[in-house]
Amino acid sequence: ERLSNHFQFIDVGRNDPDKKPLEARKTEYVEIYESYSSEQVAEQSHRCLECGNPYCEWKCPVHNFIPNWLKLVAEGNLFEAAELSHQTNTLPEVCGRVCPQDRLCEGACTLNDGFGAVTIGSSEKYITDTALAMGWRPDLSHVVATGKKVAIIGAGPAGLGCADVLTRAGVKAVVYDRYPEIGGLLTFGIPEFKLEKSVMVRRREVFEGMGIEFRLNTDVGTDVTMDELMAEYDAVFLGMGTYTYMRGGFPGENLPGVYEALPYLVGNVNNNLGFEQDADAFVNLKGKRVVVLGGGDTAMDCVRTAVRQQAEHVICAYRRDEENMPGSRREVKNAREEGVEFLFNRQPIEVVEYFGQACGVKMVETQLGEPDEGGRRRPEPIPGSEQVLEADAVIIAFGFQPSPPEWLADIGVELNDWRGIVAPEEQEFAFQTTNPKVFAGGDMVRGSDLVVTAIWEGRQAAEGILDYLEV
Ligand code: FAD
Ligand code: SF4
Incomplete structure (x- = not known):
């Protein structure tokens, strides 16, 4: 039995989820991929060789514990897989849908040598979609409130990544966005055939359940000023994206x-x-x-x-x-x-x-x-x-160029020569700007890139903020 499991990748080829019929794809605004069944995901995730040095984890920008959650879902331990997946990724079901896996995790899979990479993205999507549908929610029962609170400007992947990590560390996260729904470009940019909008609505409900507060339809600079936020909060994170069209x-x-x-x-x-x-x-x-x-x-x-x-x-x-x-x-x-x-x-x-x-x-x-x-x-x-x-x-x-607001200059946040915010990862407090109380990440720091890299920067900036706040 163990031997046959070990050679699963020979017996079972790579199988992506089915796509909807072309006629429907050409007319409807729905995701084009069907979901795996529990049998399909078990079969596919079981193909993982559990390499000693999993290159997929290194290539994944948030360094997901990929072989570990593939094993859990292959064995039917769905909730444990979801819990583990959320330790490194704020939006696993989104990344499973929109990451360019062929250039990232799946591009680094050992099975690319003639057998076809493990379908990591589709399995990641399955785990969170199914666990959430079955009632699983992140367990924050052990979290102790610190009394600190942080304002986050931008409810895109960077801001959400930051809010997630802060909340799990007992820091109150209040997220401001000028749009009526969370997600940034995930909601107002990426079309439904890659990512249906119900995914972000469900995510907002999960985040609200964790205690994250959203102030939507609120433009920072007009509806509320940066000075007010600086006075009210212990730190501020900027994740406002890049919106100047080239x-x-x-x-x-x-x-x-x-x-x-x-x-x-x-x-x-x-x-x-x-x-x-x-x-x-x-x-x-x-x-x-x-x-x-x-x-x-x-x-x-x-x-x-x-x-x-x-x-x-x-x-x-x-x-x-x-x-x-x-x-x-x-x-x-x-x-x-x-x-x-x-x-x-x-x-x-x-x-x-x-x-x-x-x-x-x-x-x-x-x-x-x-x-x-x-x-x-x-x-x-x-x-x-x-x-x-x-x-x-x-x-x-x-493509896009940075669109930093004028008011950054008033609070001493410096820009580089292509107008990105100066906020390096490698320094005492990761992603701190030239104003010690202000951190930044995502497209407005690195230039327009990917959802998963914005999530990583938001999460790392939260670690920087926690160090800065000494909590
Ligand atoms: P954003 O997602 O841009 O979020 C910034 C948020 O800040 C917005 O909600 C905005 O309203 C808010 N904001 C800005 N200023 C203010 C203010 N003053 N007050 C209040 N709120 C403010 N990446 C992939 O990985 N896969 C893909 O398939 C993919 N497809 C893409 C398709 C399109 C059309 C585009 C444009 C990008 C795509 N990307 C894709 C890139 C990806 O969407 C971005 O890299 C990512 O969303 C950046 O995240 P962010 O949090 O830095 O910024
Ligand atoms: Fe990482 Fe994206 Fe691959 Fe998920 S799909 S494992 S987030 S690179």
């Missing part, structure tokens, strides 16, 4: 028919959820020929949203090759299945107009030249290769 700097970018990626996605989510918004915030691309410029997660979410809006044709144009795309490979594959066409090595040089309306994008072909500072090969235009791609709508998804 521009291409080419002619025609401001023409009608050209849209910024994030407002386009948020307008669609708000429309689906029935949240109030300005009439022109929702852009419907039904019947349109759409070109999305960019190759990251945001671009993938735009092309797949346009498909669901019944666009006539959707093209994603990216200036490097497929190998060098920053987005998750899984999502590129999903987009292709849903009918998106990809054009690689194409750089936009102008949005062309017809009677004042965008009608296409002039593109030049590129070839990859010398590596840039980040080690990625720079795309170089090939002279004479210009071509116009016809389009009724052009979506620009070139």
Whole structure:
């Protein structure tokens, strides 16, 4: 019996959860993956070899105890698996859905050598989804209140990670966000086909049950001032994300028919959820020929949203090759299945107009030249290769730059030369800013990155705050 268990990975191949039928995927705003059954998750998690030195744990940014909770769920100890999973991760069911596992935990799995990595992400999602549905809740009965309280600005993954760790250490966490629901980009950014919104609503209820207080619809800087927070709380954590859209700097970018990626996605989510918004915030691309410029997660979410809006044709144009795309490979594959066409090595040089309306994008072909500072090969235009791609709508998804509020200067919080907050991890108090009482983490410190890295920074900043408060 033990021997056959040990070779489970030979007898049982990697099996991802089933996907919904393509017809449904092209029209509905629901997650495309079905959930595992208890038999499937046991079979799949049992494939783990329990390596002596689990590379998956090192590659996972929050260093989850992956082989341990895989073993627990394989043996049917679901609640213990959920408890252990929450010791390192604040939002395991979210990471299981949206982490680019092929580049992180699963990319480091020993079974990649010919057998197919263990389905770590889907198992992580199963554990928390199922445990919560069965009534499991984090056990905080041993927590002793310290009497300290911390204000957290931003209910995105960084702020939530910070609030989680503080609460478990007996520090009162009060989270402020300008939006009507928690989650940051998880709610107002990432579309439902990757992460259904009910996941964050349930999470808010779990957090509230733990004692975290949310002050939503509250903009810090207008509804409440930073001075008031500094006076009222023992420390403040900033997890406000990055919201300045990068521009291409080419002619025609401001023409009608050209849209910024994030407002386009948020307008669609708000429309689906029935949240109030300005009439022109929702852009419907039904019947349109759409070109999305960019190759990251945001671009993938735009092309797949346009498909669901019944666009006539959707093209994603990216200036490097497929190998060098920053987005998750899984999502590129999903987009292709849903009918998106990809054009690689194409750089936009102008949005062309017809009677004042965008009608296409002039593109030049590129070839990859010398590596840039980040080690990625720079795309170089090939002279004479210009071509116009016809389009009724052009979506620009070139990424984000920091958007730190003016009031940071008033409290002596310094920025670096690309306007990220200076708050290093390696110092006496992790993620402390140049104002000793203020800590920061997530996209506003590291630049736009991943959900799981924002969670890690929020959690580590909480450790820094606990050290600073000497609790
Ligand atoms: P955010 O999630 O941006 O949260 C910041 C919060 O602060 C917001 O809720 C905002 O309202 C609030 N806030 C800001 N200023 C104030 C203020 N003055 N007062 C009150 N509240 C304020 N990552 C992945 O790992 N996988 C993916 O598949 C993925 N897809 C993505 C798709 C899109 C479209 C985008 C844009 C990003 C995606 N990312 C993905 C990246 C990921 O969402 C971010 O890296 C992550 O959300 C950053 O977390 P954060 O907590 O730092 O900031
Ligand atoms: Fe993998 Fe992300 Fe889960 Fe870590 S948090 S185990 S990287 S899916």
